[in-house]
Amino acid sequence: MESKKVSKIGVLTSGGDAPGMNAAIRAVIRTSIYHGLEAFGIMRGYSGMIDDDIFKMESRSVANIIQRGGTILKTARSKEFLEYEGRKKAYENLKKRGIDGLVIIGGDGSFKGAQKFSNEFDIPCIGLPGTIDKDIAGSDFTIGFDTAVNTAVEAIDKIRDTADAHDRLFIVEVMGRDAGYIALHSGIATGAENILIPETKTDIEDLIESLTEKERRQKLVNLVVVAEGDEFGGGNEIAAIIKRRIPSADTRVCILGHIQRGGSPTCLDRLIASRMGFHAVECLINGKHNVMVGIVNNKMHYTPLDNAVKAKQKIPEDWFRIAKILAS
Numbered sequence: 522m523e524s525k526k527v528s529k530i531g532v533l534t535s536g537g538d539a540p541g542m543n544a545a546i547r548a549v550i551r552t553s554i555y556h557g558l559e560a561f562g563i564m565r566g567y568s569g570m571i572d573d574d575i576f577k578m579e580s581r582s583v584a585n586i587i588q589r590g591g592t593i594l595k596t597a598r599s600k601e602f603l604e605y606e607g608r609k610k611a612y613e614n615l616k617k618r619g620i621d622g623l624v625i626i627g628g629d630g631s632f633k634g635a636q637k638f639s640n641e642f643d644i645p646c647i648g649l650p651g652t653i654d655k656d657i658a659g660s661d662f663t664i665g666f667d668t669a670v671n672t673a674v675e676a677i678d679k680i681r682d683t684a685d686a687h688d689r690l691f692i693v694e695v696m697g698r699d700a701g702y703i704a705l706h707s708g709i710a711t712g713a714e715n716i717l718i719p720e721t722k723t724d725i726e727d728l729i730e731s732l733t734e735k736e737r738r739q740k741l742v743n744l745v746v747v748a749e750g751d752e753f754g755g756g757n758e759i760a761a762i763i764k765r766r767i768p769s770a771d772t773r774v775c776i777l778g779h780i781q782r783g784g785s786p787t788c789l790d791r792l793i794a795s796r797m798g799f800h801a802v803e804c805l806i807n808g809k810h811n812v813m814v815g816i817v818n819n820k821m822h823y824t825p826l827d828n829a830v831k832a833k834q835k836i837p838e839d840w841f842r843i844a845k846i847l848a849s
């Protein structure tokens with residue numbers, strides 16, 4: 522079946538912002554214009570589509586943004602778009618401008634909405650994985666993860682300095698929603714003694730045993746990196762258990778929070794965002810519709826939007842062993 526020719530592309534960012542989203546917007550706008558298409562920015566994700574907050578963008582509109590965190594299009598999690606009536610309003614606003622293709626930069630929730638919208642109104646949608654959580658199947662990296670994890674590493678290194686000065690046990694909570702990639706990557710990279718993530722069963726007895734054993738060896742600096750989605754809870758919950766079980770430990774908690782979402786994107790995030798944004802437009806032009814553009818083994822990889830929302834990335838088995846053995 523011959524796909525319709527796309528002539529006007531809208532781009533939006535949706536869900537939690539992630540560093541590198543601006544680089545992706547820039548790539549979508551400039552590639553569209555290069556191919557002679559018209560490009561539109563949609564403000565605040567699907568909310569802007571419903572509220573008709575849509576504007577024409579030119580090449581200059583995206584000047585000086587590749588290095589900026591956040592998203593110039595702003596972002597939101599729209600409740601109205603979950604309802605058919607909201608999606609219909611959104612469609613009418615696209616239709617009156619002739620926008621016939623969409624690029625959605627966001628996480629799996631945003632892709633679910635895109636798939637539904639596309640099925641209902643026959644508007645081809647391309648997804649770009651934009652989330653610090655790295656929890657989307659079909660891409661080795663998501664836009665924003667590298668920056669977030671580097672921010673976490675920088676912060677944890679600083680915490681280690683003060684932990685060392687006081688011989689303290691620090692519990693550092695990192696983001697990731699229900700995924701443990703930020704914790705695992707930053708934990709290994711900072712030599713954390715224990716890393717607790719939702720993908721593995723957290724064995725509290727094992728943690729207590731390891732901390733007690735380190736205390737015996739007078740290894741007084743201990744860093745526990747815990748993903749916010751761990752089944753025992755975040756930093757405060759883990760610290761409460763440790764304080765109960767090892768009252769002698771001088772324990773502090775640090776919750777890194779939203780600083781992980783901000784800041785200038787790393788080179789890797791700018792690069793993957795630029796590549797993904799470029800290929801998103803080529804997909805729309807070439808009739809490869811309703812896919813998420815990812816990168817696997819450094820090559821472009823296309824996953825049907827439906828599948829991208831169903832599966833999660835898998836953590837390689839050996840990473841767990843590396844984390845455990847190297848921190849002993």
Ligand code: F6P
Pocket residue numbers: 537628652653654696697698749782
């Ligand atoms: O999905 C990105 C993320 O930063 C998660 O890591 C975190 O759980 C969540 O968003 C926080 O959301 P909010 O900014 O709405 O508090």
